[in-house]
Amino acid sequence: EDQVTQSPEALRLQEGESSSLNCSYTVSGLRGLFWYRQDPGKGPEFLFTLYSAGEEKEKERLKATLTKKESFLHITAPKPEDSATYLCAVQEGSYIPTFGRGTSLIVHP
């Protein structure tokens, strides 16, 4: 069973159409949940770290939230340049974070 599950696998939006990506996890002692953005052919770029339920972080059109079982990455009024794969990673205790398989987002103009 995967510790980290991301959904949907792929998402197509029209420019300006807000939506959310989901990252659910099953670890018991969450130390941190991380969101990354990855452009095709490049390494992931760090976006946020969330530590406890109820925490929220924002960056431009992105807002990440965390509950005890999942995290959401909300994208408000997306633009074509927001197209990328968004990766979630979960760290349990002192272990190295485990990555999900990602959500591929395409925003059409």
Next chain:
Amino acid sequence: SQTIHQWPATLVQPVGSPLSLECTVEGTSNPNLYWYRQAAGRGLQLLFYSVGIGQISSEVPQNLSASRPQDRQFILSSKKLLLSDSGFYLCAWGRLGRTNYGYTFGSGTRLTVV
């Protein structure tokens, strides 16, 4: 500022040939270093990590090995490549206990074994 360099960007190698991918970090000392492999639709698979010179931990038994000859240098190697070694290889660095900045990844190497 900290930067991470990874090369080459693209590599096509025949089955049975050796492999050496190099990663170096600038602007920091004693980083934790990581090698990941990313296959289509399968997320990031941790291959090796290192918390210091000469200290290597392997996460997945396979045809690959890693070495850390210097504090900011991390090398991924293979003596004989298999077709299944094809993939996108990423080097990353991070700080144990300091998660607020996540990991910093290199630009990756696309390896195709033919």
